[in-house]
Amino acid sequence: MAKKRIKFMCTAFRDGFQSVYGARVLTEDFMPAVEAAAAAGIDWFEAGGGARFQSLYFYCNQDAFDMMDAFRKAAGPKADLQTLARGVNVVGLDSQPSDVIKAHADLFAKHGITTIRNFDALNDVNNLIYSGQCIKDAGLKHQVCVTMMELPPGCAGAHDAKFYEKSLRDILDAGIPFDSVCFKDASGTSVPSKVYETIKMARRVLPKGTFIDFHSHETAGIGVAGYTAALEAGADAIDLSLAPASGGTCQTDVATMWHALRGTDFDLGVDIDKILEAEKVFKECMGDYFLPPEATQVEPLIPWSPMPGGALTANTQMLRDNGLMDKYPEIIAAMKEVVERGGYGTSVTPVSQFYFQQAFNNVLHGPWEKIAPGYGKMVLGYFGKTPVKADPEIVKLAAKQLELEPTTRTPLEINDADKTKGLAVAKADLEKEGLPTTPENVFIVATCKEKGIMYLKGEAKVNVRKNEPQKAAASGGGGGAADGYTVTVGGKKYAVKLDGNKATVNGKSYDITIAEGAGGGAAAASAGGEGADVKAPLPGLILDIKVSEGDSVAEGDILVVMEAMKMESPVKAPVAGVVGSINVGKGDQVTAGQSLVTLN
Numbered sequence: 056m057a058k059k060r061i062k063f064m065c066t067a068f069r070d071g072f073q074s075v076y077g078a079r080v081l082t083e084d085f086m087p088a089v090e091a092a093a094a095a096g097i098d099w100f101e102a103g104g105g106a107r108f109q110s111l112y113f114y115c116n117q118d119a120f121d122m123m124d125a126f127r128k129a130a131g132p133k134a135d136l137q138t139l140a141r142g143v144n145v146v147g148l149d150s151q152p153s154d155v156i157k158a159h160a161d162l163f164a165k166h167g168i169t170t171i172r173n174f175d176a177l178n179d180v181n182n183l184i185y186s187g188q189c190i191k192d193a194g195l196k197h198q199v200c201v202t203m204m205e206l207p208p209g210c211a212g213a214h215d216a217k218f219y220e221k222s223l224r225d226i227l228d229a230g231i232p233f234d235s236v237c238f239k240d241a242s243g244t245s246v247p248s249k250v251y252e253t254i255k256m257a258r259r260v261l262p263k264g265t266f267i268d269f270h271s272h273e274t275a276g277i278g279v280a281g282y283t284a285a286l287e288a289g290a291d292a293i294d295l296s297l298a299p300a301s302g303g304t305c306q307t308d309v310a311t312m313w314h315a316l317r318g319t320d321f322d323l324g325v326d327i328d329k330i331l332e333a334e335k336v337f338k339e340c341m342g343d344y345f346l347p348p349e350a351t352q353v354e355p356l357i358p359w360s361p362m363p364g365g366a367l368t369a370n371t372q373m374l375r376d377n378g379l380m381d382k383y384p385e386i387i388a389a390m391k392e393v394v395e396r397g398g399y400g401t402s403v404t405p406v407s408q409f410y411f412q413q414a415f416n417n418v419l420h421g422p423w424e425k426i427a428p429g430y431g432k433m434v435l436g437y438f439g440k441t442p443v444k445a446d447p448e449i450v451k452l453a454a455k456q457l458e459l460e461p462t463t464r465t466p467l468e469i470n471d472a473d474k475t476k477g478l479a480v481a482k483a484d485l486e487k488e489g490l491p492t493t494p495e496n497v498f499i500v501a502t503c504k505e506k507g508i509m510y511l512k513g514e515a516k517v518n519v520r521k522n523e524p525q526k527a528a529a530s531g532g533g534g535g536a537a538d539g540y541t542v543t544v545g546g547k548k549y550a551v552k553l554d555g556n557k558a559t560v561n562g563k564s565y566d567i568t569i570a571e572g573a574g575g576g577a578a579a580a581s582a583g584g585e586g587a588d589v590k591a592p593l594p595g596l597i598l599d600i601k602v603s604e605g606d607s608v609a610e611g612d613i614l615v616v617m618e619a620m621k622m623e624s625p626v627k628a629p630v631a632g633v634v635g636s637i638n639v640g641k642g643d644q645v646t647a648g649q650s651l652v653t654l655n
Contacts, residue, residue, distance in 0.1 A: 071300025104138030127167030174200030243272030304364030398441025
């Protein structure tokens with residue numbers, strides 16, 4: 056009896072990058088690996104979308120559309136290049152209006168993409184109707200998703216086969232056009248028996264011959280078992296990756312799955328020696344990149360969170376950058392309550408970020424003392440309908456803290472009525488900055504906002520984590536570090552560069568003198584004045600500074616806009632006063648508690 060040929064999508068260059076390297080990979084560094092994978096016979100690639108759109112502007116100082124063009128050239132004209140879209144969010148920081156959703160499909164088609172996988176973290180069909188239609192209208196294949204996870208142990212009420220059947224029937228009843236269906240488990244926590252039952256259900260509910268794909272991760276250690284269960288239930292395809300971006304927080308490796316299927320009725324149809332050669336090239340390409348230890352590990356506690364691979368390393372690297380990695384176990388432990396009381400949205404972007412950010416706040420500020428904006432808007436209905444109703448107490452807290460009323464309007468209705476969103480607003484922002492208003496530039500600004508402007512103005516900073524060779528100690532007369540120093544005083548970080556009798560601290564220049572010893576005539580360091588020190592509420596990137604030194608501000612005025620964990624957070628004046636000093640610069644990475652602005 057002939058074996059069943061199983062198709063697979065290679066996720067190494069999108070989900071792999073997001074799950075292992077926080078999506079921060081330079082285009083030129085990995086194109087040889089794409090060429091090698093294509094030469095090995097792989098013809099279906101995940102080539103962008105998700106966080107790999109934003110990350111190129113945020114961290115790589117590169118253009119995502121240029122990356123797609125390069126990917127098409129490397130993979131060849133016949134390859135199926137697939138990207139990831141988040142329903143009405145498409146690839147943006149926030150949910151988008153209709154014109155941005157349409158532009159997303161049109162521009163991705165223009166730049167060589169052939170298929171878009173489209174999901175909604177809440178499984179709210181209203182977020183898939185228009186976005187799916189735009190994908191088909193652009194001449195692309197639409198892979199519609201049902202998002203999956205296992206509820207934390209002890210929780211019940213959603214995310215079983217019955218719930219997924221309702222989600223699937225909602226898609227069918229809405230008449231959304233699609234070419235294939237994906238069951239997407241970003242946390243890799245769905246137990247194999249449920250995967251089997253769900254795929255069996257889908258075969259019964261969907262039209263005969265519908266192409267079914269199953270997506271999982273190895274994060275919880277059951278990826279191979281889940282994939283095997285899906286295939287035995289009748290799935291046509293699975294998602295696999297290549298080392299070094301495989302296993303652990305990412306998808307199962309092609310070679311691992313090839314081995315697991317030996318002696319079964321299934322065959323991946325690959326020349327395994329050629330696959331191993333491609334992996335050798337990929338490992339060489341990524342040899343200089345910092346590989347977080349947690350990215351290669353199975354984490355048995357993931358089902359208790361559940362934290363998806365694509366978010367886990369991005370968040371741990373953020374914690375590591377800011378000296379807060381010791382808080383990680385507490386944050387993961389706090390996620391169960393956050394998931395349970397938030398309405399059981401699937402733990403996948405952006406909801407996984409909402410969960411992590413709220414758990415982070417609960418650990419750092421005390422349980423439910425500070426509602427994270429994204430989490431609060433989710434429980435209030437601004438991203439769609441949660442699978443079950445959120446805890447009424449949390450809804451009440453969110454409404455009070457965010458000064459928003461609960462809503463039953465669809466996100467598309469809300470966004471289309473929002474005069475701060477859309478292509479016209481983005482075009483006006485470009486014109487204000489004197490930048491070209493190409494369709495690509497307009498879309499970049501519509502989805503990436505201030506950070507898109509920073510990139511287009513040439514102000515973006517490269518923040519790609521590579522393993523730098525150990526610098527030899529300077530010999531001879533006391534030169535110092537070429538790029539300066541990071542000096543931490545009282546938990547606050549300062550960027551310091553020394554040049555003769557000048558010191559530049561966080562971008563400001565000071566005259567200095569240096570003498571040996573700590574003589575009694577030295578003045579004691581002082582915080583100075585009776586002003587209010589406005590500190591960063593959480594680690595993040597300074598996106599915008601809304602005030603200048605000497606400005607008078609009222610209580611509640613926005614002083615600084617930060618970006619943390621994929622969400623923008625305004626920092627407001629706690630009291631009225633005059634801006635005495637601005638202690639950070641645009642583009643600075645800051646730690647929780649770091650001084651941003653001093654008010655007199």
